[in-house]
Amino acid sequence: MTIAKCSNNHIYDSSIYSSCPYCMSNSGPEKPVEMTPPVRNDRDDGKTKFVERPKVVGWLVCTGGTMEGKSYNLYSKQNTVGRAPLSDVHIEGDSTISDKHCLIAYDERHNRFTLVPKTETNLMSLNGEYVRKATRLSSFDRIEMGKSSFLFVALCGDQFTWKPVKSAKPEENGGEKS
Numbered sequence: 292m293t294i295a296k297c298s299n300n301h302i303y304d305s306s307i308y309s310s311c312p313y314c315m316s317n318s319g320p321e322k323p324v325e326m327t328p329p330v331r332n333d334r335d336d337g338k339t340k341f342v343e344r345p346k347v348v349g350w351l352v353c354t355g356g357t358m359e360g361k362s363y364n365l366y367s368k369q370n371t372v373g374r375a376p377l378s379d380v381h382i383e384g385d386s387t388i389s390d391k392h393c394l395i396a397y398d399e400r401h402n403r404f405t406l407v408p409k410t411e412t413n414l415m416s417l418n419g420e421y422v423r424k425a426t427r428l429s430s431f432d433r434i435e436m437g438k439s440s441f442l443f444v445a446l447c448g449d450q451f452t453w454k455p456v457k458s459a460k461p462e463e464n465g466g467e468k469s
Contacts (some may be wrong), residue, residue, distance in 0.1 A: 296376045346453050348397045349404065349430075349445040356439030357384030365404075367453075369396045372436075373409075387437030389413050395428065395443070402452055404428035404445060 296302055297311035349365040351372070363380040370379040375390035382388050393415060394407040406417060407425045415422050415436035430445040447453065 294377075300376070348447040348453070349395075349443065351380055351395065351434070352442045352444060353382070354433075354440050354442050356382075356437070358382055358439065365395055365397065367397050367399055369394050382437075382439060385437040385439045388439065392436055397447065399447075399452075399454070402447060402449075404443070406434065406443075 293304060293306040294302060295305035295311075297314055299311070299314055301311050301314065303311055345366040347364045348367055351363040351365060353359050353361045353363075366379070371391055371394055372378060372380040372382065373390045373392040374382055374385070374388050378391065380395070382392075389409070389412075391409045392413045393409055394405075396405045396407060397403075398405065404427070405425050406415075406422060406428050408415060408422055411423060413436070415434060417426055417428070418433050428443050428445070430443065430448060432443045434441045434443060
């Protein structure tokens with residue numbers, strides 16, 4: 292499946308439709324749907340495809356600007372943030388934000404988040420300080436870019452992670468004592 296987004300923010304499968312099927316219908320555009328990241332195929336046993344859906348690891352909430360009140364899901368790995376319609380965090384209505392303004396990355400291995408500017412000309416601040424290089428994020432950090440401001444909220448951290456927690460006692464893991 293190839294996900295596409297038209298100028299009216301409709302999401303559709305471009306491998307099936309050459310243009311947006313909602314905009315071409317007689318009844319007019321339907322309600323836009325929120326775009327979700329692509330689904331990865333983690334393993335294939337030759338018979339059945341096992342698909343793992345990406346898990347939310349945090350959120351970015353717009354606290355000021357044209358999208359005030361809107362929240363954006365953040366997923367493992369890298370989340371592109373910008374004005375481009377296919378950005379993971381698509382910020383509409385703020386022309387002072389570039390198409391690919393920055394990345395918010397979640398490192399599962401070290402259980403931490405990082406804010407990464409895409410270029411030196413994409414000005415932004417973290418808790419009032421300008422960000423010029425990759426900087427570690429903490430929950431409830433305030434990010435300003437363009438004419439918009441955001442609050443970063445981590446789901447994964449010291450209190451929670453999607454990795455299964457292994458018990459120190461072998462009996463609780465279903466194993467036998469050695």
